[in-house]
Amino acid sequence: EAADKGEYRHFMLKEIHEQPKVVQRTLEGRLGDAQVLVEAFGPQAAELFAKVRNVQIIACGTSYHAGMVARYWLEGLTGIPCQVEVASEFRYRKVAVQPDSLFVTISQSGETADTLAALRNAKGAGYLASLAICNVATSSLVRESDLTLLTNAGPEIGVASTKAFTTQLVGLLLLTLALGQVHKRLAPGLEAELVEELRRLPSRLGEVLSMEKAVEKVAELFAEKHHTLFLGRGVQYPVAMEGALKLKEISYIHAEAYPAGELKHGPLALVDSDMPVVTVAPNDELLEKLKSNLQEVRARGGQLIVFAAEQAGLEDGEGTHVVSMPHCHEVLAPIYYTLPLQLLSYYVAVLRGTDVDQPRNLAKSVTVE
Numbered sequence: 459e460a461a462d463k464g465e466y467r468h469f470m471l472k473e474i475h476e477q478p479k480v481v482q483r484t485l486e487g488r489l490g491d492a493q494v495l496v497e498a499f500g501p502q503a504a505e506l507f508a509k510v511r512n513v514q515i516i517a518c519g520t521s522y523h524a525g526m527v528a529r530y531w532l533e534g535l536t537g538i539p540c541q542v543e544v545a546s547e548f549r550y551r552k553v554a555v556q557p558d559s560l561f562v563t564i565s566q567s568g569e570t571a572d573t574l575a576a577l578r579n580a581k582g583a584g585y586l587a588s589l590a591i592c593n594v595a596t597s598s599l600v601r602e603s604d605l606t607l608l609t610n611a612g613p614e615i616g617v618a619s620t621k622a623f624t625t626q627l628v629g630l631l632l633l634t635l636a637l638g639q640v641h642k643r644l645a646p647g648l649e650a651e652l653v654e655e656l657r658r659l660p661s662r663l664g665e666v667l668s669m670e671k672a673v674e675k676v677a678e679l680f681a682e683k684h685h686t687l688f689l690g691r692g693v694q695y696p697v698a699m700e701g702a703l704k705l706k707e708i709s710y711i712h713a714e715a716y717p718a719g720e721l722k723h724g725p726l727a728l729v730d731s732d733m734p735v736v737t738v739a740p741n742d743e744l745l746e747k748l749k750s751n752l753q754e755v756r757a758r759g760g761q762l763i764v765f766a767a768e769q770a771g772l773e774d775g776e777g778t779h780v781v782s783m784p785h786c787h788e789v790l791a792p793i794y795y796t797l798p799l800q801l802l803s804y805y806v807a808v809l810r811g812t813d814v815d816q817p818r819n820l821a822k823s824v825t826v827e
C-alpha cells in the first residue's frame with residue numbers, strides 16, 4: 459500500500475489527499491469525551507507534565523515550522539513559555555537552560571542527524587525530560603526520548619513533507635491541551651470546544667481539499683515566475699514559511715516568507731508585477747492589519763494570491779486572486795491553511811515539469827551532518 463501511488467500521478471499528491479485519513483489516525487485513542495488523554499504521551503506523562511514550566515522545541519525543515527506554530531499555541535493558550543530553534547544551530551551553541559524545561563523534538567523520520575545530536579546534547583544539560591513527536595516508532599529519536607507521541611501518518615515517500623507536517627501540528631495541539639489541562643491554564647470550555655473541533659477536523663480537511671481545482675488554476679500564475687513572497691501574520695507566519703519552503707523544494711522558484719508587518723522593512727522594495735505575493739488570511743484579530751499590508755502590495759502593482767476566509771471580505775479584483783476557504787476554528791486555522799499551499803506548490807511544480815517526488819539536491823531524511 460505504502461509504495462503504491464494508486465490513482466495519483468505522484469506520491470506527494472497522494473499524501474496530500476491522505477491527510478483527512480491520517481489526521482484521524484493521529485487522534486485515535488487520544489481524545490476523551492471533552493478532554494485530551496494525557497496518558498497518550500506515556501504512563502509518566504501526567505506526573506512529568508505537572509512539573510513543566512517551560513518548553514524548548516528543536517527540529518529541522520518542515521518539522522521546525524510545526525514547532526513554530528506550537529509556540530503560538532503554547533504561549534497563547536496556556537501561557538507556558540516556549541522557545542523554538544533549528545537543531546543545527548541549537549546543537550552548537552551554549553544554551554541557557556530554563557528551569558523545569560521539557561525538551562521536545564519534532565521529526566518525521568526520527569533519524570535527522572542534527573535533531574538527534576541536539577537531543578543527545580540535551581541529556582545531562584538540566585532538562586526535565588525529553589519528548590519526541592515522531593512518525594517512525596522504531597527510530598533512534600523515539601528510542602532515546604523519555605516520552606513519545608507517534609504521529610501515525612504512515613510512510614511518507616515524497617521528499618516534500620505534507621501529511622507528516624499536518625499530523626505533527628495535530629500532535630502539538632494535543633500537547634498544548636494536555637499541558638494546559640494539567641496546569642489548569644486553559645480558558646473555561648476551550649478544551650471541550652477544541653476536542654470537538656478536532657473530531658470534525660478529518661472531514662473538514664476533506665472539504666478543504668475539494669478546492670483543488672481552484673488552486674490548480676491559480677498555479678498558472680506562477681509558471682513563468684522566478685521569485686515569490688509568502689505573507690502571514692501571527693500563527694499564520696509559520697504557515698507562510700512552510701508554504702514558501704514547499705514551493706522552493708519542488709518548483710525551484712525562489713520563495714521567501716515574511717511576517718506581513720515586516721513588509722515595509724525591506725521586501726516591499728522587491729514587489730512589482732513579476733513577483734506574486736501569496737497570503738493566508740483567516741478571519742482572525744489580525745485580519746484588518748493584514749488587509750492594510752495587502753493594500754501596500756497592490757499599490758505597487760504586485761500580483762496578490764490570497765487564501766481567505768469566506769467572511770474576510772476580500773474579493774477578486776485587479777491584480778488580486780482570492781481563493782475562498784471554508785470557515786474554521788481560529789485555533790485550527792494553521793492546519794487548514796496549510797493544505798491549499800501544499801496544493802499550490804504541487805501544481806506549480808507539475809506545470810514546470812520538475813521531479814515532484816524527488817527534487818534535485820534534496821533527501822527525504824538527512825542522517826549525516
Ligand code: G6P
Binds near residue numbers: 564568569573617618
Ligand atoms: C529533510 C526533508 C524535509 C524534512 C527535514 C527534517 O530536509 O527533506 O522534508 O522536513 O529533513 O526531517 P525530519 O525527518 O527530522 O522531520
